[in-house]
Every structure is written in C-alpha cells, then in structure tokens.
Amino acid sequence: MRALVIGASGQVGAALVARLRARGHVVVGTHARVPGPDTRPLDLADPAAVERVVAESEPDWVLCPAGLTLVDYCEDHPDEALLLNCEGPAVAARAAAKREAGFVFFSSEYVFDGVAGPYAEDDAPNPRSVYGRSKLEGERLVQAVNPRALVVRTTVVYGPEPQGKNFVYQLLRRVRRGEPMRVPADQRSSPTYNADLAAAVVELCERALCGVIHVAGPEVLDRYAFARLACEVFELDPGVLIATRTAELGQRAPRPLAAGLRVDRARAMLATRLRGPREGLEAMRRALN
Template structure:
C-alpha cells in the first residue's frame, strides 16, 4: 500500500520506536519515503522495525537510547545528522506510565515517569532544535502526549502531570518554543487532534484543545464490565459511554455486538482480559441468579457468586483498579424490612449466602471495592428475561401468572441502577451501598402496575402466597432496601415503579425517554 503523502528525501528520529505508536510511525514514514532512525531502551524491539524500514527501501539504523540521559539523546541526533546528512523531523514518542493512586506512588516511580515524559521531551526538543537551527531550512518536532494530560485519570496522576508539563515545555511558556521556520506539534492519541505551533501564538492552540475536549466535568475512566450481555451489564455499558467513559463489556454465553467472551470462573482467562483492558474500574454484575437452581447446586453458586468475583477483585487490586460487586436483598431474612446497609444479615437461601460471602470476599481482596445491593431489577434488556418480559409473554399467550402477594420488595429500574452505580464510582465510593427503587411494594402490586402501563389483562395475574408456589429456596418476605445513604451521595433520580415501567415501555417502543426526573 502506497502512502497518501510524500516525505521523500526527509529524515526522522522516532523515540520509543520499537513498539506501538512509534513502530507504526516509523513504518509509515518509511513508506512515505523518509529515512528513519529508531531508538528505545531495548534493541530486541528495534531490530524488527529497522528490518521493516529497510524492506521498504529506506535507510535506517536502530540505537539503544534512554531519553532520560542527555548524552544518549545528543548522540542519536548527531549520528542522524552524520549518517543521513540532516534531521528534518524529531518525534518525541517515548512515554511511560503506571497505574497507581497518588498516595501510592513511590518516589522512584514518580521520578521514572518524570524522567521519560517530561525530561525526555525536553532533551529531544533541545538537541533536535539545535541541529535544525545549525543546518538551516527549519524542521518539525512532534511531541506525542496522552489524553490523560487533558482530563486525567484517578489511576494516572503522574502521567497527567508530566504530559501537562511536556505540552507546556513544547513552546507553551516560551522556554523551549520554536523559532521561525520550525514547527512544534502536539499529538493527542484518543482526541484525534494534531496541533501545530509555529511560534506566533502561544495561546490559541490550547484554546483549541479546550474546545475539542472541554466541558469535561468528571474524571474519565476505563471500565471493564464483566457480564455485559445481561440487563445490568448492558445498562452499565450504555451509561458509561453516555457519561464519557470508555467501556469494554464481556459475555459468557450470549454475545452482544462488541462484547468479549469471558467465563469469569476461568482464572487465567480473567487475568488475560484484565491485563489487556487495563481498567480503572471493574464492574461485576455477572453471577448465578437463579435462586432455586442455586439451592440444588451450591458449589456452582459459590463459585459464580463468591470465588470468581473475589479472584477478579484481587486482579483489579494488583492494578490499583476499583471493583464493583452486585449483591442482593436476599442477604436478609425478610422479617423486618426494609433494610439499611448496616442492619444484621441472615440469608435464608444458598443464593443469599453465596452473595453475602461474595461481598465479604471481594472487600477482603480489594480495599477499593464497592458492593451494590439491589433487588427486583426491571427495564429494557437484550435477553428479555426479567419479570416484566415474562409477564408480557404469558399475557400475550393468554396464560395466567401466579404472583406472590406476600413478598415485599423495592422494584429497581435498571437504568437508575446503572447510572447511580457509575456516579458512586465517580465519587470513589467504597463499602456497601443499597441502590433500589424508592417504593416498597409486594410482587403482586408490582405486576398490576405493569399490567396498567403495558395495557395487559389484569385478570391473567393471580395473587398467591409464596408457600403455594412450593419453590426450592426460601424467600425473604418482608424485605426491601432503604436508600437513604445513596440518596445523600448521588444526583441520579430513582424512579418509582410507575415511572420506571413507563420509561421501559417508551424505550421498547422506540420513543424518547427522559430519565433525568424521578424521586430523590
């Protein structure tokens, strides 16, 4: 494939040229006709790149350079000028980061990032500009920064500071600005913006950055959603993207467009996915939620609802990432609801015990864990499995639905659950928080509300006692969740069942939905 532009007769140095962006730049520059010098700290990464450049018929050499060491930066600039005759383009691409909260960064770690991302850029600009001035005819310096330098990340504070400083050093405060005839450009991967500076305006270009990514009111996160094909996971992915975050969702058995396959019970697979995604936070709505099945298969229940999430939480902790575990009101016995977060727990079923053990294991594995307890979740969802879908299908077929009138709970609109949870994570909330609808009603009353909203025949909904259903697992009867704590921490409205069901119907019918109003 030919290059769409020509660099015929030009020469370039690319730091960090052995992998990733640097490697791609080197090959594309060679394809466009440039002679390319590549450098990094590892020769084994550089040799294949140099070979690829030679294969395109261009001159090249590879050189081990630590951009923190001035003598080494000076040496590659001088060798480039000697071997190629001049230096036309200097690309300061080498960069470093590590994922840690500010209070956890060591002095050595901080100095390493400062040395590469700030001092390395300074030294590259200094020696490249000296050569360009000496040879005459100008040149171009390109500093590859990071979107973290614009809006930051809770886990990459050191990278943000040095990218900000590196941008300013490239002419932003006049200390190392270009002379007439030279250009310094800043490339921000993720923003898809290249800003050129020719020394005439020290301010307009930064206003351009603000115009492109301005108005960001919260720190952006990179999130992994384990169980992204279920109703809570799918809602989380939508909310994360809508709020400006990056989300990667996984599926186990039912794929959705763009999801990655993962069985969270597979420890090795979980480690690979987490390593590949490098998340700031992991949301884990995945689990075994079939209450009666859990009663007969306790080993599977505890593996899915406790052991697997705890391993994922530990993997997140190794990367200083937060972890969100979704639990249930079934951790309570249902004798004195609705329940607050600190009320005594006493699960009646295997499902409830597995979730309670999961809560404890996750918080022990990761100090940045958030446990979200919820219940009776409903709303539009990709698999169409929740109670409202079942009710509608049976009504459409003319079949009756037996619904317990003695089970009281807090029906929760899935969009509210997802939005409130993401907002809690944005506030770095830890510990146990109840996120549920504001009304505590029995299941039969909820079913009647659904019939009214979806215009179903209420005669097909029959109230019964829980005992009449002869279910394998005991249910908490007088339950529900108090939500005073979450209301103090979020602005997300929590809808009562009638409003949530109306929003669900509107979504299913393709009508616009305003979910910003609700009961606080």
C-alpha cells in the same frame, strides 16, 4: 475512565455499558454465553482467564454484574453458586487491586432474611438461601482483597434489556397470551429500574466511592401489586394474574418475604434520581415502543 464490565450482555451489564459510554468512558465488555455488541467471551469460573482479561483491559474500574442469579438452581448447586457469586468475582477483584483499580460487586436483598424489611446498609445480614449466602460471602471476600471494593445491593431489577428475561418481560408475554400467572402477594421488595441502577453505579465510580450501598427503587410493594401496576402501565388486562402465597409456589429456595432495601443513603449522596415503579415502568414502555 476505563471500565471493564464482566457480564456486559445481561440486563444490568448492558445498562452499565450504555451509561458508561454515554458519559464518555472507555468500556471493555465480556459475556459468558450470550454475546453483546463488542463483547469478548469470559468464563468467570476460569481464574487464569479472569486475571488475563483484567490485565489486558487496563481498567480503572472493574464492574461485575455477572453471576448465578437463578435462586432455585443455586439451592441445588451450592458449589456452582459459590464459584460464580463469590470465588470468581474475588479473583477479578484481586486482579483489579493489583493495578489499584476499583471493583463493583453486585449483591442482593437475599443477604437478609426478609423478616423485618426494608433493610438499611448497616442491618445485620442473615441469608436463608444458598443464593443469599453465596452473595454475602462474595461481599466479604471482594472487600477483603480489594480496598476499593464497592458493594451494591439491589433487587427486582427490570427495564429494557437485550435478552428480555426479567420479570416484566415474562409477565408481558404471559398476559398477552392470556396465560394464567400465579404471582406472590406476600413477597415485598423494591423494584429497581435498570437504567437508574446503572446511572447510580457509574456516578459512584466517577466519585471513587467504596463500601456498601443500597441502590434500588424508593418504594416497597409486593410482587402481585407490581405485576398489576405493570399491566396498568402497558394497558393490559390483569385478569390472568392470580395472587398467590409464596408457600403455594413450591419453590426450592426460601424467599425473603418482608424485604426491600432502604435507599436513604443513596438518595442523600447521589445526584442520580431513583424512580419509583410507576415512573420506571412508564420509561420502560417508552423505550420498548
């Protein structure tokens, strides 16, 4: 299988590249700002460049973890959010369809309102933020232009990654410096280990599946509990963590509070095992040592 990974230097993209190569597949990777090993530059906002890279790569699958994930930034820049989370991926999906290639679009629990989670694939989306709306529109558009589109919803992705930007990295840096850190205790979601996400997605591609599927950790817990668990696994003092209500954080974009993703479908159909937060954090610690 030949795969094009758009956004190969980010945490999901790098994990995808590693898994694809471990499975013996040929990979072409791109980056937007931060280069990765053997990646080529690509601006997802440049339709001609996207079409050219897809054509030159001759992929069987195009995987697109690239996008704008800064939720509060999206709230203030809706046009940019729509461009990078919907329109750009749709150009890539359409270009993939021209050569009968599949397309993987990475979406989020933010397509739901967070009132009655965790959510299954067939629950009705109701995004409350610009980010969530841009992701939902992206889901719909890539499926409209590519009959082999695979929409993978995930959330709170963590694990070893080249840029060291995910929540666990931020937490470890601040705790080790002894800096107080306010962490919401009323946001429930499904922390997802990036290597498991990558392995599941590669398995889905190898089986030529399409549609919508949730790939996330199997346990739902609040962000504060996850932060305390990370401190326990990394043997750090959680005393600097301050349990906080989301409303007190002054964030621009609404957050889905009672969220999380049901992964019954993924667990039933995949050989890949999705690890819970303790096991995932332990794997991350081993990888970083």
